[in-house]
Amino acid sequence: MTLDLVSTEPARMQTLANGVRLLALPMPGLRSACVSVYLAPGSAAETRRENGIGHVLEHMLYKGSARRDARASNVDAERLGAEANVHTDRDHVAFHLRGLASHVPQFVELLADLVLAPTFPADELERERQVLLQELTEDEEDPMSSAFKLMDSAAFGLHPAALPVIGQRKVVEQLTHEDLRAWHARHFVGAAMVVAAAGAVDADGFFDAAARHFAAAPAGAPTPLPAPPPWRGGVKARHLAGHNQAHVALAWPLPTLAADDPVPALAAALFGEGMSSPLMHELRERRGLFYYAACSADVLATQGQWVVEGSTAPERRDEFLREVLALLRRQSEGVDADDLARGRHLMQVRLLRESERPVRALEDAALDLLFLGRVRTLEERLDRLAGLDATAVEAGFARMLSHPLALGATGHLGRAAGARIAEVVGG
Numbered sequence: 001m002t003l004d005l006v007s008t009e010p011a012r013m014q015t016l017a018n019g020v021r022l023l024a025l026p027m028p029g030l031r032s033a034c035v036s037v038y039l040a041p042g043s044a045a046e047t048r049r050e051n052g053i054g055h056v057l058e059h060m061l062y063k064g065s066a067r068r069d070a071r072a073s074n075v076d077a078e079r080l081g082a083e084a085n086v087h088t089d090r091d092h093v094a095f096h097l098r099g100l101a102s103h104v105p106q107f108v109e110l111l112a113d114l115v116l117a118p119t120f121p122a123d124e125l126e127r128e129r130q131v132l133l134q135e136l137t138e139d140e141e142d143p144m145s146s147a148f149k150l151m152d153s154a155a156f157g158l159h160p161a162a163l164p165v166i167g168q169r170k171v172v173e174q175l176t177h178e179d180l181r182a183w184h185a186r187h188f189v190g191a192a193m194v195v196a197a198a199g200a201v202d203a204d205g206f207f208d209a210a211a212r213h214f215a216a217a218p219a220g221a222p223t224p225l226p227a228p229p230p231w232r233g234g235v236k237a238r239h240l241a242g243h244n245q246a247h248v249a250l251a252w253p254l255p256t257l258a259a260d261d262p263v264p265a266l267a268a269a270l271f272g273e274g275m276s277s278p279l280m281h282e283l284r285e286r287r288g289l290f291y292y293a294a295c296s297a298d299v300l301a302t303q304g305q306w307v308v309e310g311s312t313a314p315e316r317r318d319e320f321l322r323e324v325l326a327l328l329r330r331q332s333e334g335v336d337a338d339d340l341a342r343g344r345h346l347m348q349v350r351l352l353r354e355s356e357r358p359v360r361a362l363e364d365a366a367l368d369l370l371f372l373g374r375v376r377t378l379e380e381r382l383d384r385l386a387g388l389d390a391t392a393v394e395a396g397f398a399r400m401l402s403h404p405l406a407l408g409a410t411g412h413l414g415r416a417a418g419a420r421i422a423e424v425v426g427g
Contacts, residue, residue, distance in 0.1 A: 011365055011375045012203045014211075018219040019371055022210045024203035025361055033199035034098040034358040035107035035206075037115050038366040039192050039225070042323050043165045044090045044302040045223045051160075052167015053183050058088050061095075061290060066117040075153035077110055085359075087277055088165055091225070091301035096147035096359055099143075101200035105209040108195070112213035115188060122181045132172050139166050143247040143410045144309060150236040150408030151249040151307075157231040161303050168252055174186055184191065191218025196364045199356035206279075225371075228256055228303055233404025235425065237418035243411040246317040247310075250407050250425075251322065253399035254304030255295060257371050261309035262308055262347075262384050263396035269350075270343030270393065271331060272308065273297050278327050278339065279308070289320045301371040314412040319423045325425060332397035335390040343393075347385055351378060 009026040016022065039260055043054050063070045077084050082099035096116060097107040139145050149164055156162035195214055197206045231253040253265050272279040272295025283289045293310035308328075312320045354360040355378045367373045 001377040007215050009379075010093055012173050012207075013369070013375070014207055014213060015220045015343065016190065016211060017227070018215065018217050019193070020190040020210075020214045020217055021194045022207055023194055023200055023362075023369060023375070024198040025198035025295055025358070025365060026201050026203055027199050027356075027358060027361070028254065030199045031101065032098060032358070033101040033104050033107075033126060033197060033201050034096060034105055034362060035195075036094055036096045036359070036362050037111050038092055038196065038370060039096045039115075039188060039303050040092045040370045041223060042089045042091055042093045043163065043167075044159060044160065044226055045187060045392075046163060047172070047403075048158075048160065048181075049165060050171060051163040051176060052171045053179060054088050054093060055165060055167050055236045056128075056172060057180055057183060058086055058093060058204045059128050059132060060125060061086075061114050061118045062182055063122050063128060064119045065113045066112050066119060073110075080106060082107065082266065084159075086197065086389050090161070090165060090303070090372065094366070096362075097393045098199075098359065099201075102288065104192055104197060104201060104206055108197075108206065108209040109213050111195075112216070113379040118176050118184060120184075120212040122177050123173075125177060125180070128171065129175075133169065136166060136169050136172065136416075138215075139164075140230045143243055143245075144249070144311070146238065146240065147309070150238060150410065151251050151406050152211055152408070154234040154408060155231060155253070155305065155406035156303075158228045159426050160226065161229040170375050179271045185218075186220075187223055188217070189222070190214070190217040191220050191221040193217060193370050196362045196366050198362045219264060224238065225302055231403055231406075233314050234404045235405075235407045235409070235418050235422040237409040237421055239413045239415075239417060240410050242297040243344050244314075245311045245411050246314045246409040246413055248312075248317065248321065248407065249307060250321075250405055251305040251307045252308050252405060254299055254400070257301045257367070260372065260376075260383070263388060263392055264299060264304070264341050264345055266385065266388055267331070267393055267396050267400075268295045268306065268333065269346045270339050271328070272371070274342065276342065278331070279324070283320065285323060287323070289316055289328055301367070307404075311411070314414065317330055317409075317413075318420070321421065321424050328401060329396060332394055332401055337390065340390050340393060344385060344388070348382060351385070365387040
């Protein structure tokens with residue numbers, strides 16, 4: 001099958017003397033542009049005693065710099081009509097501004113000021129600490145988020161990979177101005193940084209602006225990624241009062257991003273994406289076992305997990321778990337040809353759509369550059385997907401299922417739920 005690819009020019013790259021890598025993705029036909037800064041790693045660099053400092057830093061970078069106070073940092077972007085966004089993950093942190101293409105040089109300057117010259121005012125830290133504690137409360141009250149934390153703990157034990165990106169309350173309560181300054185100095189260095197732009201971008205103009213404003217970044221040395229954690233597996237459950245459903249998250253280990261393996265993502269699309277997928281058709285449409293369930297291949301530079309999550313009535317929890325496992329075993333024994341074609345087309349469409357979204361295209365390219373040392377083309381990714389046959393996907397399911405399951409459960413569970421669930425899933 002021939003696909004018409006979006007009109008995207010080849011990625012252009014430069015490296016500054018201090019190690020900052022510049023990446024431009026011109027996308028003819030667009031009128032807007034996005035400028036982003038990526039740094040590696042994210043929360044994977046944190047120990048248990050500092051878990052959450054990266055998330056706090058993410059907030060505090062917007063609270064004042066050498067040139068702007070907290071209000072001016074927001075006003076200067078908003079007067080340009082720019083959309084600002086930021087996120088922290090285990091393997092990276094990213095800052096984005098998207099708006100008019102003519103404002104790309106201003107976006108570069110604003111992001112350089114934000115990322116390179118924060119002041120972490122003490123009064124702003126105390127105010128923002130209260131906001132962060134409220135965010136933690138909201139996360140703690142989310143039953144599926146709690147299920148994922150338990151799942152990670154079952155998968156990785158006391159390894160830092162099990163720590164939540166959002167952090168821990170006791171750490172957030174105690175972080176100081178000096179802690180933030182030391183963390184920033186250690187990790188926000190040129191050798192760990194990619195400055196990227198996509199959309200209606202004049203690459204040469206972007207490179208000139210980025211070279212002017214990011215030459216001030218200290219060269220430093222990138223924080224090495226931790227070794228992939230050993231996989232433990234097991235079941236962890238926590239009853240949450242006031243909930244009327246059981247929420248479960250099941251996971252098996254995957255290779256990290258460095259493996260560049262397209263099989264897990266195709267397996268997830270085949271198994272759980274769309275109402276005709278085995279997960280949705282067999283367990284939702286035919287059996288009515290749940291309203292919500294999803295499947296994903298979460299592949300990072302630090303770790304990988306293949307996840308099935310779902311919420312179901314407490315009295316149907318055990319049936320839901322048994323049937324999910326039975327369906328997965330069936331995939332390892334033989335993938336249906338129609339399911340394979342559907343999953344492949346879903347993945348092709350997703351890759352095409354993401355290539356047409358500047359922020360998403362930047363994310364893929366920047367992470368490639370940080371962790372693979374090169375930027376994969378859309379054609380390369382589509383060709384590799386097209387080359388996967390049923391045998392490869394069946395083998396992928398079999399590899400996953402050869403490892404012990406990690407499972408987290410929360411919500412309305414009842415007494416001794418962990419032991420009961422372990423019995424249902426075979427230990």
